[in-house]
Amino acid sequence: MTPTITAFERSPDRGQGLARDMRVRWALEEVGQPYHVRLVSFKEMKESAHRKLHPFGQIPTYEEGDLTLFESGAIIFHIADRHAGLLPDDANARARAIAWMFAALNSVEPPIVERSTAVLLERDKSWHAERLAIVEDRVQVRLGELSSRLGRADWLDDAFSAGDLLMVTVLRRLNGAGLLEKYPNLCAYIARGEARPAYQRAFDAQLAVFTKLKSRGLA
Numbered sequence: 001m002t003p004t005i006t007a008f009e010r011s012p013d014r015g016q017g018l019a020r021d022m023r024v025r026w027a028l029e030e031v032g033q034p035y036h037v038r039l040v041s042f043k044e045m046k047e048s049a050h051r052k053l054h055p056f057g058q059i060p061t062y063e064e065g066d067l068t069l070f071e072s073g074a075i076i077f078h079i080a081d082r083h084a085g086l087l088p089d090d091a092n093a094r095a096r097a098i099a100w101m102f103a104a105l106n107s108v109e110p111p112i113v114e115r116s117t118a119v120l121l122e123r124d125k126s127w128h129a130e131r132l133a134i135v136e137d138r139v140q141v142r143l144g145e146l147s148s149r150l151g152r153a154d155w156l157d158d159a160f161s162a163g164d165l166l167m168v169t170v171l172r173r174l175n176g177a178g179l180l181e182k183y184p185n186l187c188a189y190i191a192r193g194e195a196r197p198a199y200q201r202a203f204d205a206q207l208a209v210f211t212k213l214k215s216r217g218l219a
């Protein structure tokens with residue numbers, strides 16, 4: 001059965017591949033699973049029909065037959081569990097790849113999201129500069145730790161896995177922040193992820209949503 005995912009009708013990132021449906025698109029492309037996309041407006045996301053799929057009124061969601069999922073990590077784990085290509089066969093390597101999925105979402109993404117919140121929503125506050133400095137220090141700590149662990153390796157644990165897929169998408173949220181440049185191995189790691197044909201197909205599909213809006217004068 002072809003799954004259906006949800007994505008922003010008008011992504012605030014203007015097609016830069018930062019909205020979290022990008023992770024799901026990338027995972028589906030990696031495993032060669034075709035998918036449908038239902039675009040939702042910000043208004044629709046908060047309505048009860050969408051909240052039945054996603055209790056927090058967000059994207060992405062994933063529907064496949066009787067199954068409905070929310071949370072990008074859970075969706076990607078489901079895809080990786082059902083298809084070959086995103087988690088190793090060896091039980092211990094698989095467990096380590098899953099640990100990297102959690103690390104991306106639980107240890108690395110939170111300070112990065114905090115930083116985005118500070119930049120996007122707290123600019124007008126008197127304490128903005130002070131808080132941003134604190135939050136950016138937290139991001140730097142995590143980047144330094146991740147950079148040390150990655151070292152000269154191509155991927156976090158031997159072969160590319162769902163852990164790398166999530167980590168690359170999480171790190172990409174720092175594009176333009178001027179924080180990644182201190183870590184050339186992390187920049188190269190992100191570039192390796194972005195160079196994967198499956199990533200490119202996912203990125204192009206997400207960008208096409210924005211390009212279409214723009215061509216109609218709606219963006």
Ligand SMILES: N[C@@H](CCC(=O)N[C@@H](CS)C(=O)NCC(=O)O)C(=O)O
Pocket residue numbers: 018019020021045057058059060070071072073
């Ligand atoms: N933890 C969730 C976060 C989902 C999330 O923050 N989605 C954003 C788009 S990337 C969203 O829908 N934002 C609109 C809103 O919260 O109103 C996940 O990983 O799926």
